[in-house]
Amino acid sequence: MTKIIDYDLYEVPPRWLFLRIETSDGTVGWGEPVVEGRAKTVEGAVEELMDNYLLGEDPNAIEDHWQRMYRGGFYRGGPILMSAIAGIDQALWDIKGKYFGAPIYELLGGRARSRVRVYQWIGGDRPSEVGDAAAEKVSEGFTALKMNATSEMRRVDNPASVDSAVDRLREVRERVGPETDIGVDFHGRVSKPMAKRLAAALEPFDPMFIEEPVLPEHNDALPEIAAHTTIPIATGERMFSRWDFKEIFESQAVDVIQPDLSHAGGITEVKKIAAMAEAYDVAVAPHCPLGPIALASCIHVDACSPNALIQEQSLNIHYNETSDVLDYLQNPDVFQYDDGYVDIPDGPGLGIEINEEYVEQQAEQTVDWHNPVWRNDDGSVAEW
Missing domain, CATH: 3.30.390.10 (Enolase-like, N-terminal domain)
Incomplete structure (x- = not known):
């Protein structure tokens, strides 16, 4: 054996x-x-x-x-x-x-689709020239984008903070037109009252979804937020098992879930979460601002999940200034992006070939990444 x-x-x-x-x-x-x-x-x-x-x-x-x-x-x-x-x-x-x-997708029942749609991140936490960035990505063939809604936001903030979010989304929508989908990530930075205000203010620009409008510990507020908007609500990157997702399925307040294949128990668990979501008519869009192994894992689950909507991927994302997704692969052409879609790897297992020599070289570097700690203008800690 x-x-x-x-x-x-x-x-x-x-x-x-x-x-x-x-x-x-x-x-x-x-x-x-x-x-x-x-x-x-x-x-x-x-x-x-x-x-x-x-x-x-x-x-x-x-x-x-x-x-x-x-x-x-x-x-x-x-x-x-x-x-x-x-x-x-x-x-x-x-x-x-x-x-x-x-x-792997063959061992999970076979493909439900021939390719997987992806979206591309535009800008960082305080994106400048966000309209130009959006237009550039659309010219490269992407049909879906995602952007942050806000930077720091007080629990009850002023009208200017809402106007700023509206202006940025308006700029992107005007640059890319109605045929491009735009996800708007609240990143858990927004309190319940401001989430309701922002959702109402952003609705005229038809976001694909608003993501993590409140932190997971406040998921009980999602039904009230959903009642204030027709924009689909997405959440789930900070939820880690089917038991964490059970409550939001039963609340019927969420339209898209975003489990992370490197956080939510891997392929085994996320396939089960996706099946649960299908029973509640909820779509799956796995969270993946990570590397090639996580991305390949996501794509295999997407491939065999009928309710998979779209896939996040981190090519050229602002986190990846030192190394990018394809750098660690012997076969970087396995992730071919075409018309806003990525091919499904057809090799055995994950279908990717890791460049072990490159991995060992990179592992010799000191890696000490930590997210920044933001503060409000009164000195109190803000959500990042």
């Missing part, structure tokens, strides 16, 4: 953690377990799980491994444990696909 015999972890720029699992027959699987800004913490969790549950085990028993990792400890859930499980799960599916000589 093939067994898991070894693993390695590589913290690499700009802010990613790669996991390499090797089996006794020489097969290698790759995963991307990380919480951005907490890579070393997740690294410790991966080591605990690998050492306690997986070394010496059959790599193909993925569901059993998932259950043992999740339920084997008294405490469960949360970003650290679920991200550690996610990266291990991705690597195990990569190994399983290679074992059977098939893409």
